Amino acid sequence: MxxxxxxxxxxxxxxxxxxxxxxxxxxxxxxxxxxxxxxxxxxxxxxxxxxxxxxxxxxxxxxxxxxxxxxxxxxxxxxxxxxxxxxxxxxxxxxxxxxxxxxxxxxxxxxxxxxxxxxxxxxxxxxxxxxxxxxxxPTWFQENFSAAYHTPTIRNEGKFYSAMQDGTVPLISVEDIAAVAFRTLTDPRPHNTEYLLLGPTKLTYDEVAKILSDVSGKPITHVKLTQEEQTRRWIAAGLSEEFAAGLAGMEAGAVASGREGQLTSDAVLKVTGRPPKGFYEFALENRHVWA
Ligand SMILES: NC(=O)c1ccc[n+]([C@@H]2O[C@H](COP(=O)([O-])OP(=O)(O)OC[C@H]3O[C@@H](n4cnc5c(N)ncnc54)[C@H](OP(=O)(O)O)[C@@H]3O)[C@@H](O)[C@H]2O)c1
Missing domain, CATH: 3.40.50.720 (NAD(P)-binding Rossmann-like Domain)
Structure with missing residues (x-):
């Protein structure tokens, strides 16, 4: 098979x-x-x-x-x-x-x-x-900073943008998502459930900016946008109006509201047998991207 x-x-x-x-x-x-x-x-x-x-x-x-x-x-x-x-x-x-x-x-x-x-x-x-x-x-990916939409603005402007305000996110590594996907695809026993996949550390995006600045040695700042401003940025980046509004709505609705920061789950540990990667470890591994 x-x-x-x-x-x-x-x-x-x-x-x-x-x-x-x-x-x-x-x-x-x-x-x-x-x-x-x-x-x-x-x-x-x-x-x-x-x-x-x-x-x-x-x-x-x-x-x-x-x-x-x-x-x-x-x-x-x-x-x-x-x-x-x-x-x-x-x-x-x-x-x-x-x-x-x-x-x-x-x-x-x-x-x-x-x-x-x-x-x-x-x-x-x-x-x-x-x-x-x-x-x-999964919650938001750590790799959004190293290999996705935040990477070009960090490199070009020393900034990244969100409508998350001071809400916290338990950012997860795609390595951990892939490890859970691998197990659930290949385990002889079917899981037949849903897994909330979270990283171990809840951070505001201001704290993320501080970590990225520390590991790269370059000043990197988080620019706080309103939901409407963030929607316009996503549209300018080529997303459809509906999807742009949906993404900005999730940042404001789930994170800025404080809901995402209240989530808890030990699914990565339970399924893979190892704890999820922390954001600081991820940032150290990828510091060449922002330096
Ligand atoms: N990024 C996050 O923080 C986050 C958080 C939670 C959930 N998610 C979900 O995770 C999924 C992946 O998101 P991502 O941001 O990580 O993107 P990604 O996996 O890095 O990229 C998506 C991949 O899907 C393929 N693809 C794109 N358009 C396609 C099309 N029209 N037909 C067939 N394949 C297509 C592309 O592969 P090829 O280039 O090889 O064609 C692309 O590389 C999405 O469903 C997203 O909603 C993302």
Whole structure:
């Protein structure tokens, strides 16, 4: 049996692929572009082109020699529609997939928008036909500072922007998310649950700025924006109006309100057997990015 990894060369998927390769488990990566530099089986896939969905399963069988038994389901950054997720899950079930691990978010409850709809659908299929599932609900990623949207402004302006105000976030490393994804995809026993995935330290973004300044030796500041200002920044960065408003709304609604800082979970330790990485350790490992 093989594993289908959506989310291509993205932050968690690239690490899930590495763990599968290290464990010699057959898998294929679904990516918008197939690259010679990727040392794994790949298949071209775009959430916005439904004709690419069935080809993934055919490619997996042709390239790994085995049918897909489990899927790591990652929605694109500018979000999918709930219908796209549901269509994909239906196709996976038709293709005899036994297990789906969905990457959602701490801010999205079962039945909530997009991934929340996918979450609800997986639970329904688990109850009706015994589909095995896990839903991963991580908080904001540490790597947003080293390999995503905060990186260019830190490098170019010595600043990063949010609508989080003085709320705290238990930032998590994508290494820990990938480790939980790997276990829930490959454990003989299905988990059939949701996991809230949190890092060990709750920090305000002013405290994050102080840590990044200390480890890089450069002054880095957190610029506090209103929800409306942050929405306009996301739109200027190329996100759709709806998604931009959703992201800024999560920063203001979940973090600035204090809710995210009240979350607790020992899921990373429970599933992987090791504690999640702290932000200071992450910052030390990545200080070359900001120095
Ligand atoms: N960043 C956070 O703090 C955070 C927190 C909680 C949850 N999440 C969730 O985690 C997921 C990943 O977010 P991320 O920010 O970490 O991004 P990411 O995984 O670094 O990137 C997403 C990947 O998805 C693939 N992709 C993008 N558009 C696609 C499309 N139209 N069709 C097929 N594949 C597509 C791309 O892979 P290729 O380039 O190889 O095509 C891209 O690298 C999202 O669903 C997000 O909502 C993120």
């Amino acid at each position: 093989s594993i289908l990894v959506l989310g291509g060369r993205g932050k968690t998927s690239s690490r899930v692929s590495r763990l599968l390769a290290q464990a010699n488990i057959p898998f294929i990566v679904a990516s918008r572009t197939v690259s010679d530099k990727v040392p794994y089986h790949q298949s071209q896939f775009d959430w916005n082109d439904k004709t690419t969905y069935p080809k993934l399963f055919a490619d997996a069988k042709a390239k790994t020699g085995k049918p897909v038994s489990a899927v790591y389901l990652v929605a694109s950054m500018d979000p999918n529609t709930p219908e796209q997720l549901k269509d994909f899950i239906d196709l996976a079930v038709k293709e005899n997939v036994k297990r789906i691990v969905l990457l959602s978010a701490s801010t999205i409850e079962k039945g909530g928008p997009v991934m929340g709809q996918g979450h609800e659908y997986l639970v329904k299929l688990h109850e009706e036909i015994g589909l095995e599932y896990t839903v991963l609900r």
